Amino acid sequence: MRLSFLKEKGFSSIFLVLFLLLMCGAYVATQLKIEQITRQKIPGSSIIYIPSGKYLKFATFGYSSFLADLIYLWAIQYYSTYTISPEDRYKYLDHIFSIISELDPRYLDPYDIGALIAVYEARDPDLGFKILDRGLEKNPEQWIFPFEAGHYAHLVKKNYKIAQEYYKKAMEIEGAPPHVKRLYANAAYKAMDFQTSWQTWVEVYNTAEDERTKKIASNHLYQVKAGIDTKMIEEAIQQFKARYDRNPMELNQLVRAGFLKSIPKDFDGKDYLYDSRTGEVKPPTIPWKR
Amino acid sequence: MAAVLKIEDLHKSFKTGFLLRKKKILKGISLTVEEGEIYGYLGPNGAGKTTTLKCILGLLFPEKGKIELFGLPHHSPRAKERIGFLPENPYFYEHLTASEFLKFYGELSLKKRKELTSRVKELLHLVGLEEWANLPLRKFSRGMLQRIGFAQALFNEPSLVLLDEPLGGLDPLGRKEMRDIIVRLKKEGKTVFLSSHILQDIEMICDRVAIVVNGQIINQGTLHDLISEKILFTEIILSGLTAKELEGFGERFSFLGEKTLLKVFEEEKIEKIMNLVQKRKGKIHSLIPRTQTLEDLFIGMVQKG
């Protein structure tokens, strides 16, 4: 009996299964067609949900560090998405990272990353400084923030004065490694603050714990002295030129003419090199090859 | 004249338990219900009565066997148009009122719009629920639910009415009313298939019965054929005789002080007792011969099976 019963239902069963497969094929075919239709995507459109400054307290309902985490994670995703249109991308960069800082001031990573994005991606070193300043303000024990700021100033913005200031700040924080001082001294040199640079290198030389550091300090001292000396000599040359309308034949003439008390020797006691045609004064040795 | 319902060698198993073991419920049921009769389908709980009914109605798919309604395959809509079903423990949509409910079922039986409302009124009157036409079903008592269930079963004037335990849960008055309705159905020429285990009522109204035990029909036929009319024993209630004097006549039960209930098995002894009572100036209060009841038969069959 089962067989004949199945035969009765069997016919419609086959029909149903065929219909099922037909529908499956139909929706798959439709899906393929839909895939071909391009839909414009707006990457990063979720930015509209970033809290604005006012009422931020209300936005958190007591879960501020959690919200800070979420926004930070979102921000990393957002700023890794290079398809977001360039004009708008960095519009909210300051705002987003200031929000994160406000929600969880002691969360350190966002300061680093925010500054990184600002400097290298948005090409706005000042914003980077702003972010790192905020980081230091909220976390005064973190020498790394002014340290990084110093680097950005030195390498990217090439403003050695600012770099010098930052390295000083970093140097003065407890726990800063010794090489920060050396960076400070070097930045001072580049910023043409030879006095500070000399003094600092002397300190470094005197407090050096190994030969290598001593050598480095000594090289830098050579360099600074060379800088001070060549500057002094070149100033005298300018004065000579102003009076006699030509460069001096040799450096001693500057002494005889009374522009200099004596010709300084380099750090090792050697004479400086002088080219009377161009008026250029150079140290005889390259500091690093001593 | 085709049989109204014909079942041939019906088998049905279920897969139960964790290991999905096959349990056979119906092991070859065959029966025929003729037009115009009240057919009783009896059995103890778990015998397979409801399973059989569900197979007839298409709620379960038989493993093996054939079921025909009015000569048509049992699952065809044309056959279904001519039957009505009242399930056991009827439970209906709570949120509907009585008349909304009947109207809904009426729409399913494809009654024409115009006839719908009048038919609903008619049925409510038939089962005595006119007063509560607008009461939501969730406020109905058990008996009322039974009655509205009956109404729905009769909606499209079915030729065959299938009732699953229709008398369960009713008070004696309710049971009487239900029996009257069933008998009236027969008078109107309808056929009734009645599944129950309340034997007294079956005895009163059924023409033929089938007794099903453990998925098999162990006996079927007219009541007349199944139950002998032989007198099993006579119950006499008398007073005026002492226990010693009654010894030997039959089983004796003490009863309300002076009266004694005596169960006499042999017919000759009845006359002797009556003479004895007269001699001792006692009194016979009642004398009732007891024949075999359906219950006796039933218990006997079940115990044998």
Place this chain on the structure above:
Amino acid sequence: MRIIAIALNTFRETIRDRILYLLLFFAAATIIFSRFLALITVGDRVKIIKDVGLASISLFGALMAIVIGTQLVYKEIDKKTIFALLSKPIHRYQFLLGKFLGLALTLLILLLLMSLIFLVLVFLHTSQIDWNLLKAIYLIFLELLLITSVAILFSCFSTPILSSIFSLSFYLVGHLSWGLETLIQKIEAGPQRVLAQVLYLLIPDLENFNIKTEVVHNLPLSSQFFFFSTLYGVFYTLFVLTIAFLIFRKRDFI
């Protein structure tokens, strides 16, 4: 018609289910909350209201479909009301289709209610009617129909709790299928890739019904996309309903 009778009965039954109104309340609350969310975020106020509004209509609509749909057939079987029903001269497919249409009608009404609140709020902010919003709501309705059919499918053989979990999974998978697409590009060409591509085409892509981005940012919407998304919804829904019917028709009701 019998299907319509069952549909209307289902409609009457489901529209009185109080849980729908609870969900409606939360949907309305979320839509109104978007107004305040707009105050505390940097985004354009109207953008946020539209975005959150459409998202909550879609989400709460899906929850309504799942909560009610998963009970629909199960309740009839569990409460045994299905016995008397199926003893009537109706086909089992008429029963299923009636249930589906009844719930669809209920969802339509609730969707319209949610949309009304939403559109009024948008109108208060922009003083104009954005027809694109209606298009978005239309697609959401198609999505809800598909989810309803899935809920009914599971309701035919599973308890409401399990059915709800499966239906919710369907909803989630449907919205995250783009993840599979991204993954496919990373697999090297070969049988594994083909298998993954086939899988990707078979699983539902509910993002076809999501035009929030286009509507919120006023991007162009091609009518081709509209047409094919509608077809997709229709075909997939029929597919699911056919599976439901295949399971339901041979079912023993113990």
